[in-house]
Amino acid sequence: MSKKIQNISVDCVVFGYDIKLKTLNVLLIKRYLESKKKKVLVDDNVLTGYHMYEDETLDDTASRVLKELTGLTGQYKQQFKAFGNPDRLTGKKDMLWIKNEQFNQRTITIAYYFLLKTDDVDIQNNQHQAKWYSVSQLPQLGFDHEQIIMEALDDLKVKCLSEPIIFELLPNKFTINEVQDVYQSILSIELDNRNFRKKMINKKYIIALDEKKTGVSKKPSQLYMFSKDIYLKLHRKTYLINL
Amino acid sequence: MSKKIQNISVDCVVFGYDIKLKTLNVLLIKRYLESKKKKVLVDDNVLTGYHMYEDETLDDTASRVLKELTGLTGQYKQQFKAFGNPDRLTGKKDMLWIKNEQFNQRTITIAYYFLLKTDDVDIQNNQHQAKWYSVSQLPQLGFDHEQIIMEALDDLKVKCLSEPIIFELLPNKFTINEVQDVYQSILSIELDNRNFRKKMINKKYIIALDEKKTGVSKKPSQLYMFSKDIYLKLHRKTYLINL
DNA sequence: ATTATTAAGCGTATTTTTAACGTTAATAGG
């Protein structure tokens, strides 16, 4: 077993999109304070994160965090920022009693976010009591984790406008309106359905299937899939100065 | 004096724009290997970076690196990625002799880039023998520093298209053609001068001065300045899905 | 069975932006 690196951790913002409720969520766990003498439940929530091992890459550590939390592997992940203010772990007054036992050293955390579907996570049988929270209604958060989530969301907002990562949040087969809903959830805006639809259908890498989605809505809706192959073939970067 | 954190460093990619040569450059120093017994000059170049101190923020450390290297403070800086592969410091064979003395521990580095003008740095009286190298003709680089520079450049390419950071590389008063040259240097592309000029002049935050630049070229050229105030007032983000 | 409701989907006019390229203007140097 490889050695833990004590002062470096990887924290993961696990974004999960709920296709039925049309909400972007974050997976959070309850926080415990542990010292040699006692273990106390704190009344707030935190991201999951682990310390790095000596022989791991940063990406490895992030993947390990996700796997232990959700059982999932191979999901889209993105390192977006390192956090390391000296007071980031000791901001709260209720933690002073434990300060010298657990937090006698600075911890720098490298923050990642993951993109997946809430449906893919079995939230019931979960040792960490993990729960989904809508990004628009976050509960009380521990440490600097609210800041970390907000900066993850900012990065996601920028990135989803220029890269097709939105499809990481949807099933393989989706309707145009479902894509629109994802954008609206992430960006907190309203889009014109007719113009959005036109734009999407014109993309060569959005492929109409011989299949319709029935039952859910009034009129059955056309199903599409995203072809990463076609996207990659067509997209050598075009530079558009847009200040 | 505060304690050094042994396994966390901040490496800085110092981008300097040379307005006369129209090149984007990186400031590099010669690499030395130091052990208790000897100090040897290695035949390659590296970025500057220091270990963090216990009471510093990451931004503080980055600013300290730049100040010690160039004497400058308050320059534009951007944290862009953390690097931490287990083998990142020990890739080269010539370093095996020193491996167990200096590099017995993993070092994670948080990488920043800075934007400034080559003119602002006094390269002559420099204790580190720092030198500018064009990003298109980089010399032999130590560790994983070539990768770090390339990823910094990638980030800069993306960011300069959506934020007005280009002006960090230019003097307060500049011509439209000088702005175009910066874009061309960073992006390695050619732009149509007439269309570029039109686009720039139409921006409300690009302000024509009562002054012309003479002597350098044939026809005297109009000088402009960038107003950050106006930019910030006008720019609530507009969302343009551009996949 | 008929009708109202609702989400899906098509179409068209207007404005804005991009892209391609022709032309004129002001200087330095001979």
Place this chain on the structure above:
DNA sequence: CCTATTAACGTTAAAAATACGCTTAATAAT
């Protein structure tokens, strides 16, 4: 005074974004 050179203005056509009217096919209510 002529020429080379860089600055700067202008025109046009194509493409993209925006705004908005209208039809269609299902389900739910009467």
